[in-house]
Amino acid sequence: MTKPNLLSGMQPSAASLHLGNYLGALTQWVQMQNDFNAFYVIVDLHAITVPQDPKILRDNTRRTAAQYIAAGLDPSKSSLFVQSHVPAHAQLAWVLNCITGFGEASRMTQFKDKSQKGGSDNSSVGLFTYPILQAADILLYQPTSVPVGEDQRQHLELTRDLAMRFNSRFGETFVIPQAQILKESAKIYDLQVPTAKMSKSAQDPKGLINLMDEPNQILKKIKSAVTDTDGEIRFDPSAKPGVSNLLGIQSSLSGEKVSDIEARLKNQGYGALKAEVADVVIESLRPIRERTNELLEDSAELDRLLAKGAEKANEQAEKTLKTVYENLGLVMAL
Numbered sequence: 329m330t331k332p333n334l335l336s337g338m339q340p341s342a343a344s345l346h347l348g349n350y351l352g353a354l355t356q357w358v359q360m361q362n363d364f365n366a367f368y369v370i371v372d373l374h375a376i377t378v379p380q381d382p383k384i385l386r387d388n389t390r391r392t393a394a395q396y397i398a399a400g401l402d403p404s405k406s407s408l409f410v411q412s413h414v415p416a417h418a419q420l421a422w423v424l425n426c427i428t429g430f431g432e433a434s435r436m437t438q439f440k441d442k443s444q445k446g447g448s449d450n451s452s453v454g455l456f457t458y459p460i461l462q463a464a465d466i467l468l469y470q471p472t473s474v475p476v477g478e479d480q481r482q483h484l485e486l487t488r489d490l491a492m493r494f495n496s497r498f499g500e501t502f503v504i505p506q507a508q509i510l511k512e513s514a515k516i517y518d519l520q521v522p523t524a525k526m527s528k529s530a531q532d533p534k535g536l537i538n539l540m541d542e543p544n545q546i547l548k549k550i551k552s553a554v555t556d557t558d559g560e561i562r563f564d565p566s567a568k569p570g571v572s573n574l575l576g577i578q579s580s581l582s583g584e585k586v587s588d589i590e591a592r593l594k595n596q597g598y599g600a601l602k603a604e605v606a607d608v609v610i611e612s613l614r615p616i617r618e619r620t621n622e623l624l625e626d627s628a629e630l631d632r633l634l635a636k637g638a639e640k641a642n643e644q645a646e647k648t649l650k651t652v653y654e655n656l657g658l659v660m661a662l
């Protein structure tokens with residue numbers, strides 16, 4: 329039986345992925361690679377929608393690939409590749425730009441947030457059309473499932489709308505993909521501002537746990553995590569966002585149910601909770617950090633793996649793009 333396709337991706341916009349990327353996306357990618365024909369992309373063309381230093385971008389792209397593998401993605405099972413190695417992403421994005429309404433694109437909340445922070449003169453047109461390139465990333469691979477964190481829900485809705493619109497105007501072309509969002513770890517919050525999602529652009533670096541952080545850094549960050557003053561270990565995201573975030577992280581990494589952790593640590597105070605969370609985070613990330621560093625020592629081998637992934641990706645992407653061009657009425661090159 330052929331397996332259904334799956335696609336997901338991350339931006340190479342930092343030297344390290346963070347705990348939100350790991351729990352919201354990567355852990356489910358690792359599990360799903362057995363049951364799906366999976367494509368995992370490093371979206372370097374998305375990373376250039378904001379200013380980038382060329383040397384750092386190149387370095388972060390390889391570092392992201394190494395972290396994918398170190399976290400458990402197996403290049404012999406899934407296709408791991410770099411977006412710019414597959415020209416069809418930019419080609420399909422153009423086609424989709426032409427069926428997206430200006431107002432529709434203007435409603436994307438991530439663009440609104442990012443452009444408000446930087447001011448509209450500093451926001452590129454690439455940042456504006458970012459979600460349309462994302463739709464192209466997805467639709468080229470005809471995936472049934474796209475495993476992501478909660479913050480990608482709106483982009484997935486746009487992707488589905490564009491796929492349905494294209495299909496109804498030009499005939500069945502695209503599979504309509506489903507967002508696959510984990511309930512427990514859909515959104516990991518900043519440790520210092522536990523009402524904001526954990527993000528690489530955190531205001532205070534103590535709010536963000538990186539996969540490449542050393543154990544003593546992790547310990548310090550978790551010890552200084554913002555909680556509240558009532559001292560009760562209880563999962564209640566609206567009244568107790570900091571404590572609930574720690575409970576969610578602990579539960580996702582250990583597999584223990586939140587209610588069991590609450591019962592076990594009842595009356596023990598936040599110090600005990602933080603000590604446990606620090607321990608499980610340190611021990612979960614240690615092998616990933618170590619393996620990433622090993623992989624980065626042989627960047628030629630990493631590049632070979634990415635080239636192999638791009639070969640498989642190109643094959644699938646070219647096939648979809650050809651159907652798109654034909655259905656659109658473009659004259660096919662001889």
Ligand code: TYM
Nearest residue numbers: 336337338339348349352353462476477514515516525526
């Ligand atoms: P990016 O690079 O910001 O994040 C990568 C993945 O990590 C998830 N994530 C989180 N999950 C839980 N809690 C958090 N605090 C948290 N922060 C990030 C994201 O939901 C995502 O799944 N636009 C995408 C990249 C992209 C993409 C795609 C994704 C481009 N093309 C095609 C899927 C399919 C982004 O910026 O993700």
